[in-house]
Amino acid sequence: MIYVSPYKTDDPQIVYNQLSKEDGVIVFGTGNCGAIAQLALKEANINVIALSDNNMHRWGTKIDGVEVIPPEKIKSDYGKLPVLIAVDLNFPYIRKQLNGLGITNVFDCDFVFSKLDIDLKKCEQVTWSETRFKQKIDLYMYSVLAHKNKDKTLRVDSIDLMLTEKCSLKCKDCANLMQLYTKPIDQDFDVLIKSIDKFLNTVDHCREIRLLGGEPMMYKKVDLVTEHILKFKNFDQLKINTNGTIIPNEKKIKVFQDERVFFDISNYGKISRNVEGLVKLLEEKNIAHNAARVTEWQDVGKIVKTNRTEQLNKEIFGNCCINRGITLLHGKLYLCPFSANATNLKAIKYADEEILNIDMYSKEELIKKIHKLYFETEFLEACKSCNGRDHNVKRVEAALQASEPIKYEVVA
Ligand code: SF4
Numbered sequence: 001m002i003y004v005s006p007y008k009t010d011d012p013q014i015v016y017n018q019l020s021k022e023d024g025v026i027v028f029g030t031g032n033c034g035a036i037a038q039l040a041l042k043e044a045n046i047n048v049i050a051l052s053d054n055n056m057h058r059w060g061t062k063i064d065g066v067e068v069i070p071p072e073k074i075k076s077d078y079g080k081l082p083v084l085i086a087v088d089l090n091f092p093y094i095r096k097q098l099n100g101l102g103i104t105n106v107f108d109c110d111f112v113f114s115k116l117d118i119d120l121k122k123c124e125q126v127t128w129s130e131t132r133f134k135q136k137i138d139l140y141m142y143s144v145l146a147h148k149n150k151d152k153t154l155r156v157d158s159i160d161l162m163l164t165e166k167c168s169l170k171c172k173d174c175a176n177l178m179q180l181y182t183k184p185i186d187q188d189f190d191v192l193i194k195s196i197d198k199f200l201n202t203v204d205h206c207r208e209i210r211l212l213g214g215e216p217m218m219y220k221k222v223d224l225v226t227e228h229i230l231k232f233k234n235f236d237q238l239k240i241n242t243n244g245t246i247i248p249n250e251k252k253i254k255v256f257q258d259e260r261v262f263f264d265i266s267n268y269g270k271i272s273r274n275v276e277g278l279v280k281l282l283e284e285k286n287i288a289h290n291a292a293r294v295t296e297w298q299d300v301g302k303i304v305k306t307n308r309t310e311q312l313n314k315e316i317f318g319n320c321c322i323n324r325g326i327t328l329l330h331g332k333l334y335l336c337p338f339s340a341n342a343t344n345l346k347a348i349k350y351a352d353e354e355i356l357n358i359d360m361y362s363k364e365e366l367i368k369k370i371h372k373l374y375f376e377t378e379f380l381e382a383c384k385s386c387n388g389r390d391h392n393v394k395r396v397e398a399a400l401q402a403s404e405p406i407k408y409e410v411v412a
């Protein structure tokens, strides 16, 4: 497949020329991004001499004949060879981590991903569909650019708008903690619209706006929210994350017929009872979508008591896949959905500095507050009560249903 990034980068050839003079490079990251980088570099005749990852289950294994080593061994085994960070969105933390290990010859992979012509079938490690591939790499490229220009513009990857605490399913391990709500409520429509306006009038750009819950299709005014958001120009995609249980009516579908709307459907098998009907309708109406069969998750849907050191909390946060997952819930901005819901459930300490009551600030104040929260946070109060979301976290079967709300311990 051919991929050309819509986001500008410096001339990739300059970096390729520089790397071709080295004996080899180390690719940090063995997930989808790492596999794509490894393949693309091989095709560009750059010698990938070793791989590395924070996922300890990969250490000592080989991918395409190349060994995966722990980060601590990079410097001792390979001295000053360049390290290329090829991970989804944790690149700022990995860079800091490598610097802490005395490794400074570090590159992001935007030069690799800016233009790709690769045969995905050659790469078993890549599990993304073509649609997912494009979305993920677009987001990565956007995010690298946002970080490079963070002192000039406030560009954020995404915002999760939690329309409702209600869901048509009650998954016992829901990462957004819906299974803990005993009396779930909707977001107030007027507060929500006011908060959306304030947020989108504050940031320069947001790559993805996501409508979530719970189940966003249970929010009666989901079409009005969509219609309102589509009036803004400073975002690229409006994603609707749904569990495939509810088919929207004709009136709503009309609103969703917009090139920036994308249905991201999690198919949990039989319990996603309307997934086929939904996909058929979206195809008929020419609405972009992806329905992925989901069979397992990370074990993160619980409030836990931990006693980690500060350093460990920084690692948990730094490696978390949603550590810049800005979330709006009941007029407040949080840095991740776990923090939003655990706070909303009053299960953890209310952390004033990490929760932005969006209505309280002027635009200038809010720019500063979001910038600090988004680019400077080292870990959240919520991380102390969270299992973390990285590859070392235990996997559990997805979407096992609870018969009633799950009791939780208040760790505040
Ligand atoms: S994970 Fe399950 S409970 Fe949570 S929002 Fe999705 S469908 Fe609802």
Ligand code: SF4
Residues within 6 Å of the ligand: 316, 317, 320, 321, 322, 323, 336, 337, 338, 339, 380, 382, 383, 384, 386, 387, 388, 389
């Ligand atoms: S609380 Fe921390 S570790 Fe947990 S999901 Fe949020 S950012 Fe990640």
